[in-house]
Amino acid sequence: MKLDYYPLGDTGIQLVFGTEISEETNRRIRMFADELAQHPIDGVVEWVPAYTTLTIYYLPNKISFNALKQKLEELDEQQHGREAESASLVYIIPTYYGDEVGSDLEFVAEHNGLSKEEVISIHANKDYLIYMMGFVPGFPYLGGMSEEIATPRRENPRAEIEPGSVGIAGAQTGVYPLESPGGWQLIGQTPVKLYDPTGERPILLESGHYLRFVPISKEEFLNIKESIKRGEYKVETEEKKVSVHEVG
Amino acid sequence: MSKPIFKVRKSGLLSTIQDSGRKGYQQYGIVVSGAMDPFSMNVANFLVGNKGNEAVLEITVMGPAFKVLDDAVIAICGGNLSPKVNGEKAPMWKSFTLKKGDRLEFGQPLSGARSYISLAGGYDVPLVMGSKSTYLKAGIGGVEGRALEKGDVLHTSGKIDGISGRALHPDEIPVYEKELTIRVVLGPHEHAFTEEGIQTFLSTPYEVTPQSDRMGFRLKGEKVEHATSADIISEAIPLGGIQVPANGDPIILMSDRQTTGGYTRIATVISSDIPYLAQAMPGCTIHFREVTVEQAQEVFETNDRFLRTLEKVSVR
Numbered sequence: 001m002k003l004d005y006y007p008l009g010d011t012g013i014q015l016v017f018g019t020e021i022s023e024e025t026n027r028r029i030r031m032f033a034d035e036l037a038q039h040p041i042d043g044v045v046e047w048v049p050a051y052t053t054l055t056i057y058y059l060p061n062k063i064s065f066n067a068l069k070q071k072l073e074e075l076d077e078q079q080h081g082r083e084a085e086s087a088s089l090v091y092i093i094p095t096y097y098g099d100e101v102g103s104d105l106e107f108v109a110e111h112n113g114l115s116k117e118e119v120i121s122i123h124a125n126k127d128y129l130i131y132m133m134g135f136v137p138g139f140p141y142l143g144g145m146s147e148e149i150a151t152p153r154r155e156n157p158r159a160e161i162e163p164g165s166v167g168i169a170g171a172q173t174g175v176y177p178l179e180s181p182g183g184w185q186l187i188g189q190t191p192v193k194l195y196d197p198t199g200e201r202p203i204l205l206e207s208g209h210y211l212r213f214v215p216i217s218k219e220e221f222l223n224i225k226e227s228i229k230r231g232e233y234k235v236e237t238e239e240k241k242v243s244v245h246e247v248g
Numbered sequence: 249m250s251k252p253i254f255k256v257r258k259s260g261l262l263s264t265i266q267d268s269g270r271k272g273y274q275q276y277g278i279v280v281s282g283a284m285d286p287f288s289m290n291v292a293n294f295l296v297g298n299k300g301n302e303a304v305l306e307i308t309v310m311g312p313a314f315k316v317l318d319d320a321v322i323a324i325c326g327g328n329l330s331p332k333v334n335g336e337k338a339p340m341w342k343s344f345t346l347k348k349g350d351r352l353e354f355g356q357p358l359s360g361a362r363s364y365i366s367l368a369g370g371y372d373v374p375l376v377m378g379s380k381s382t383y384l385k386a387g388i389g390g391v392e393g394r395a396l397e398k399g400d401v402l403h404t405s406g407k408i409d410g411i412s413g414r415a416l417h418p419d420e421i422p423v424y425e426k427e428l429t430i431r432v433v434l435g436p437h438e439h440a441f442t443e444e445g446i447q448t449f450l451s452t453p454y455e456v457t458p459q460s461d462r463m464g465f466r467l468k469g470e471k472v473e474h475a476t477s478a479d480i481i482s483e484a485i486p487l488g489g490i491q492v493p494a495n496g497d498p499i500i501l502m503s504d505r506q507t508t509g510g511y512t513r514i515a516t517v518i519s520s521d522i523p524y525l526a527q528a529m530p531g532c533t534i535h536f537r538e539v540t541v542e543q544a545q546e547v548f549e550t551n552d553r554f555l556r557t558l559e560k561v562s563v564r
Binding site (some may be wrong): 196 | 272273276277279377468481483488508516517520545547548549
């Protein structure tokens with residue numbers, strides 16, 4: 001399938017890879033972004049992968065819209081018919097479910113006619129694809145949550161939600177990277193920092209990779225918090241092989 | 249050597265440290281921020297001998313007041329917010345020397361909405377993800393991630409002495425009108441609007457409402473009619489992107505916009521017109537005019553050449 005190209009004013013270009021959210025489309029976008037990282041085009045400043053699009057920002061005094069579009073078409077051409085195996089990472093996110101850090105767990109369970117333990121077992125130990133990042137710094141848009149635990153947003157949004165809070169909104173799940181107001185149903189909290197503006201790695205996650213919530217006890221939660229404070233904690237990752245079938 | 253220059257006596261409406269913004273982190277959801285009017289930022293820096301993208305102080309409508317703690321070369325560019333030194337009118341678009349003990353303050357906003365104060369040697373605040381720009385919502389950049397407050401002390405890195413008395417040629421000083429024409433490249437979601445909707449957008453005036461800030465300008469005028477749903481699957485949104493939610497009222501996305509959004513966008517403001525737009529106060533009237541991307545890039549070239557020439561004669 002050929003890509004569509006749209007100018008965003010004089011300093012942006014949008015590449016459209018499809019019209020629907022799918023893992024396949026996400027993977028093609030990620031492969032394209034990887035190519036851009038490996039073979040930089042002079043004048044390209046940065047890019048933003050999203051569900052169905054890749055947006056590239058550039059300096060028009062270095063490269064014109066038409067010259068850039070041509071380069072991108074060539075890049076796309078080279079990708080066609082390629083069957084690639086991309087090594088994705090799974091970020092392991094230890095999560096303390098329920099109690100005081102997940103005060104909506106009970107509501108989510110009741111809403112879906114499940115026990116709290118069942119909600120946790122459906123939500124945890126599953127690899128969620130990070131489709132894109134946005135909304136606030138470090139927030140992952142995750143795909144793949146089971147409909148069995150889907151729950152509408154709270155009628156009264158909270159004025160303050162602690163960073164690391166894990167929540168459900170409709171059929172989506174996510175983690176709040178920084179303190180903010182919000183209407184998500186909170187089911188737990190991770191001690192891991194997704195956003196650390198002055199740290200060596202300001203943002204933990206990256207689109208195109210996966211995230212897995214792993215249940216921990218309150219004691220482990222507090223221990224990890226302490227070890228993060230001391231700068232000794234390292235987020236665990238696992239490799240995940242995903243094969244991509246490119247159709248030309 | 250870091251040297252204290254300004255002691256804040258009055259914070260003003262919204263005074264923040266800004267440079268050309270946080271680049272390269274949008275894919276992680278990090279907002280770009282940066283000076284709303286990059287032209288004035290560049291010129292203010294060149295006039296004192298700084299690099300164009302050095303951090304400046306962006307002040308808004310009602311400016312701050314400072315006590316000057318040490319001699320320093322500064323320039324004030326952008327909207328005319330009536331700058332005064334020791335009660336006397338201070339120059340704009342021209343670098344000058346402040347003496348220890350001087351008072352720098354601002355009065356009535358006479359034209360534009362934002363003014364930029366450059367400081368020879370730049371403001372000494374830490375880089376956060378490669379930028380000094382303040383982003384209030386995440387509390388990063390500038391002075392402790394916030395707007396200036398009474399009692400703050402601003403330092404210069406003191407790396408250069410600065411050049412006093414250099415001015416931009418009067419012909420090159422932008423004029424900020426109450427009624428302005430802003431050029432746009434249509435798209436990327438033209439298909440989401442009726443032909444009539446696009447015609448309305450391009451041929452009727454829009455007023456800047458008071459619900460306008462560094463994140464975006466909300467406009468009021470004839471409703472822009474959709475042909476399809478006003479919602480899209482979330483995607484990146486550029487500076488100057490004009491989104492139209494279901495209510496038909498356009499919103500122009502500015503420096504502190506989120507990195508991604510889920511509303512249809514009818515057009516994007518060309519980068520050369522962003523500085524003029526940034527100076528539009530609530531109540532100003534905007535007419536949109538369509539240009540092609542090629543035309544927009546010709547305008548960019550011309551402006552860029554001008555700034556590069558200015559840089560050559562200024563920065564040592």
